[in-house]
Amino acid sequence: MDKVRLAATKIICDVTTKGAWANVALAQMLRQEKFSDLDRKFCTELVYGTVKAGASLDWKISKYLKRPLAKVDEKILAVLRVGLYQIFFLDRVPNSAAVNESVELAKKFCGLSASKFVNGVMRSAVREPHKSDFPTGDDLQSLALRTFHPLWLVKLFVEEFGLEAAKQLLAFDNTDPPLCLRVNCLKSTREEILDALKNFGVQAEPSTLAPEGIICTGHGALDKFQPLRAGLCQVQDESSMTAARLLNPAAGEFVIDCCAAPGGKSTHLAELMNNRGRIIAADIYETKLERIKQNAARLGIKIIEPLLIDARELGDKFFGQADKVLVDAPCSGLGVLRRKADLRWRKTSDEDLPTLQGEILLSAAKALKRGGTLLYSTCTITRRENQEVVEKFLSAHEDFKLIEMQTLLPHVTNTDGFFSAKLTKE
Numbered sequence: 337m338d339k340v341r342l343a344a345t346k347i348i349c350d351v352t353t354k355g356a357w358a359n360v361a362l363a364q365m366l367r368q369e370k371f372s373d374l375d376r377k378f379c380t381e382l383v384y385g386t387v388k389a390g391a392s393l394d395w396k397i398s399k400y401l402k403r404p405l406a407k408v409d410e411k412i413l414a415v416l417r418v419g420l421y422q423i424f425f426l427d428r429v430p431n432s433a434a435v436n437e438s439v440e441l442a443k444k445f446c447g448l449s450a451s452k453f454v455n456g457v458m459r460s461a462v463r464e465p466h467k468s469d470f471p472t473g474d475d476l477q478s479l480a481l482r483t484f485h486p487l488w489l490v491k492l493f494v495e496e497f498g499l500e501a502a503k504q505l506l507a508f509d510n511t512d513p514p515l516c517l518r519v520n521c522l523k524s525t526r527e528e529i530l531d532a533l534k535n536f537g538v539q540a541e542p543s544t545l546a547p548e549g550i551i552c553t554g555h556g557a558l559d560k561f562q563p564l565r566a567g568l569c570q571v572q573d574e575s576s577m578t579a580a581r582l583l584n585p586a587a588g589e590f591v592i593d594c595c596a597a598p599g600g601k602s603t604h605l606a607e608l609m610n611n612r613g614r615i616i617a618a619d620i621y622e623t624k625l626e627r628i629k630q631n632a633a634r635l636g637i638k639i640i641e642p643l644l645i646d647a648r649e650l651g652d653k654f655f656g657q658a659d660k661v662l663v664d665a666p667c668s669g670l671g672v673l674r675r676k677a678d679l680r681w682r683k684t685s686d687e688d689l690p691t692l693q694g695e696i697l698l699s700a701a702k703a704l705k706r707g708g709t710l711l712y713s714t715c716t717i718t719r720r721e722n723q724e725v726v727e728k729f730l731s732a733h734e735d736f737k738l739i740e741m742q743t744l745l746p747h748v749t750n751t752d753g754f755f756s757a758k759l760t761k762e
Contacts, residue, residue: 338437339369339371339375340371340375340378340382341382341418341441342441342444342445343365343369343371344383345415345441345445346365346414347362347365347383348387348414348418349410349411351387352410352413352414357676357678358387358677359676359677361383366379366380366557373557381426382418382421386417386418387677387678387681388510388680389417389421390484390680390681391484391486391681392470392481392482392483392484393417393421393484394417395468395470395481396424397413397417397420399467399468400467401457411445411446411450412450414445415438415442415445415450415454416454416457416458418438419434419435419437419438419441419454420458420461422434423435423458423461423462424465435455435458435459435462438454438458439451439454439455439458442454442455474503476491479502479503479506483503483506483507484509484510484680485509485680486680486681486683488685489670489680489685490506492685493506496717496718496719501747504747505746505747507747508747508750509673509680509746510674511674513573513674513675513752514552514553515551515558515571516543516549516550516573516574516577517540517549517550517552517564517569517571517572518546518549518550518570518577519548519569520568520569520570520603520607520636521548521607521608522610522611522635522636522637523568523635523636524568524569526542526547526549529550529563529568529569530542530550532561532562532563532568533552533555536558536561537555538554538558539552539553539554539555540552540553543574545574545575545577545578545749545751546574546577546578548577548604549574549577550569551574565634567634567635570600570604570631570635571600573672573675573751573752574751575715575753575754576664576715576752576754577604578742578754578756579601579604579711579713580601580604580605580608580662581608582742582756583660583662583711584608584709585605585608585613585660586609586613586659587610587612588609588612589609589613589614589660590613590614590657590660591605591613591616591658591659591662592616592654592658592660592662592703593615593616593618593662593664594618594650594661594662594663594664594699595618595619595663595664595665595696596618596619596664597619597625597627597628598624598627598628599617599627599631599632600631601662602615602628602632602640603631603637603640605662606640607635609639611636611639612639613639614639614641615639615640615641616641616650616654617642618643618644618647619642619644619645620644620645620646620647622644625642625644628640628642629642647663647696647699648699649699650702651698651702652699653703654703656702656703656704656705656706658708659705659708659709660704660708660709660710661700661703661708661709662710662711662713663697663700663710663712663713665689665696665712665713665721665725666692666696667689667715668683668716668718668721669716670683670717670718671715671716671744671746671753672715672753674746674752675752689721690724690725693712693721694725694728697710697712697726697729700712704761705761706761706762708760708761709758709759709760710736710760710761711756711757711759712725712729712756712759713754713756714754714755715752715753715754715755716753717743717745717746717753721755723741723757726738726757726759730759735762736759736761736762737760738757738758738759739758739760740756740758741756741757741758742754742756742757
């Protein structure tokens with residue numbers, strides 16, 4: 337039995353039955369298994385591809401079933417999902433290999449009778465592939481099926497950006513994201529890390545968006561990349577690197593990062609401050625604060641103080657004390673759908689995030705000194721969570737002035753989606 341396909345199937349099953357996050361489950365599996373680079377890539381493709389296809393893949397599977405999809409055992413469904421993903425979306429895998437390996441996998445994973453069922457479904461799909469062709473046309477349901485997005489999200493994007501831009505965004509969400517690194521300017525330079533990556537066999541280029549950023553376009557596992565392990569650089573998308581740059585902290589200042597975990601922006605702020613001053617890195621989860629401590633220690637940063645606190649309480653605790661405040665607010669994450677394969681299927685259309693975002697922004701404002709700077713940012717791309725939150729805040733606070741507003745749309749900038757608004761307190 338193919339260990340790579342087995343690993344992918346177990347992860348898919350955990351995602352659907354236990355609520356596991358695909359990226360976390362995959363990382364754990366790859367640490368356990370001693371796969372070659374080729375096998376690691378194949379396993380990653382199977383997991384992310386199958387999870388990303390989600391309901392669209394299930395729609396295809398349903399065309400070959402004689403019973404409702406909901407009545408098929410989840411373990412059997414996991415085998416079918418991985419198997420049919422290979423048949424319909426991986427051209428380099430022969431159909432015979434996908435069928436045979438899925439049948440063998442079903443025997444071990446689900447039992448003999450299940451393997452016969454899997455064999456029948458898989459062979460039907462091979463014989464009649466056009467039976468499950470996605471509908472053509474630009475109606476929202478057809479777009480949702482073809483682009484692997486829930487219908488409500490397609491509708492939202494069309495309303496927000498128009499049909500043609502929405503189609504570009506939906507297509508972008510299904511592209512492979514590059515690995516981005518942020519150089520730790522306390523310990524190294526971008527030129528040194530680029531040279532080290534080249535010697536390590538990684539294709540990389542400097543980011544045009546962030547002076548500390550590096551985009552890795554071709555790479556294997558970087559677990560053994562010494563500069564990363566030694567804290568000379570940090571994994572962080574280039575779009576999120578713009579937050580610390582926009583806030584522009586100075587050495588010796590008191591800065592609050594209201595929603596700090598896992599610490600990417602906090603550590604970036606500390607590096608820009610030359611490790612001098614004070615940074616409160618707040619979060620409501622103890623385990624996430626530990627990650628901040630670990631990241632700071634690896635990067636050699638001494639000025640970050642992790643604090644277990646609800647961001648809505650920071651204003652009272654540090655009233656009028658901070659020179660700079662960063663609000664990287666909890667959000668729908670609709671700007672990072674290409675990077676988080678299962679996020680699109682977990683979101684709903686009725687989340688009331690703007691209320692929470694507004695409450696955190698209000699608390700941050702209280703913590704800021706007169707003359708201080710506040711940056712509100714999210715990794716989402718809708719007006720409801722971005723411009724409207726800022727506009728509502730400004731309409732109620734005449735002592736704040738908008739200095740700069742920036743929206744990075746994925747299909748336009750070829751980065752993760754990111755919004756930021758820079759305000760000052762007069």
